[in-house]
Amino acid sequence: MVRLVVLRLGHRPERDKRVTTHVGLVARAFGASGIVLGDVKDEKVVEKLRKTCEMWGRRDFLVLDGVNSIEYVRKWKELGGVVVHLTMYGLHIDDVIDEIRSLNRDILIIVGATKVPRVYYELADYNVAVGHQPHSEVAALAVFLDRFYEGKELRFIYSDAKIIVEPCTRGKRVVIRE
Ligand code: SAM
Numbered sequence: 001m002v003r004l005v006v007l008r009l010g011h012r013p014e015r016d017k018r019v020t021t022h023v024g025l026v027a028r029a030f031g032a033s034g035i036v037l038g039d040v041k042d043e044k045v046v047e048k049l050r051k052t053c054e055m056w057g058r059r060d061f062l063v064l065d066g067v068n069s070i071e072y073v074r075k076w077k078e079l080g081g082v083v084v085h086l087t088m089y090g091l092h093i094d095d096v097i098d099e100i101r102s103l104n105r106d107i108l109i110i111v112g113a114t115k116v117p118r119v120y121y122e123l124a125d126y127n128v129a130v131g132h133q134p135h136s137e138v139a140a141l142a143v144f145l146d147r148f149y150e151g152k153e154l155r156f157i158y159s160d161a162k163i164i165v166e167p168c169t170r171g172k173r174v175v176i177r178e
Pocket of ligand 1: 085086087088089110111112113114115116128129130131132133134135136137138140
């Protein structure tokens with residue numbers, strides 16, 4: 001099974017906690033295998049994501065902080081993985097997503113917070129635009145994963161979940177498993 005891991009660049013602990021946590025939540029819920037925070041540590045974000053995995057499943061979901069981003073990208077490529085950088089300046093997602101999927105190789109998905117240094121545009125095998133308007137790393141990641149999995153990820157079931165939602169027309173219904 002192909003692994004998709006998100007590399008979050010430029011996280012600023014004093015102002016990006018919520019957005020970076022949401023990048024991690026989307027990565028987990030939409031079928032990626034992990035999130036790595038580049039070049040900075042943030043125990044709060046790591047703790048929130050690990051707690052979510054503990055309750056809602058996917059205890060194998062990788063959550064790392066303080067990783068050297070450039071080294072991580074280079075190592076990923078050395079090991080045969082593909083690097084996708086999400087940027088509005090890249091190629092339109094619909095023009096490359098089938099090719100990326102068909103490679104059948106592990107994918108590192110880079111998303112920024114502030115201006116992404118040029119070196120990542122060079123290191124990426126694909127610079128991919130989710131439309132060519134500026135929006136959000138959370139939205140860009142969600143759309144990329146949804147296109148990659150062709151919508152199937154919304155029905156993924158996580159077998160180690162302690163809480164499972166039972167769909168209902170009104171209100172909230174959950175099953176607690178211990
Ligand atoms: N000002 C920053 C720049 O010039 O690179 C962009 C900041 S944007 C809020 C944060 C991240 O969202 C970007 O680094 C990119 O990963 C993602 N993003 C925003 N719009 C995008 C788009 N249209 N397509 C793909 N990714 C996008």
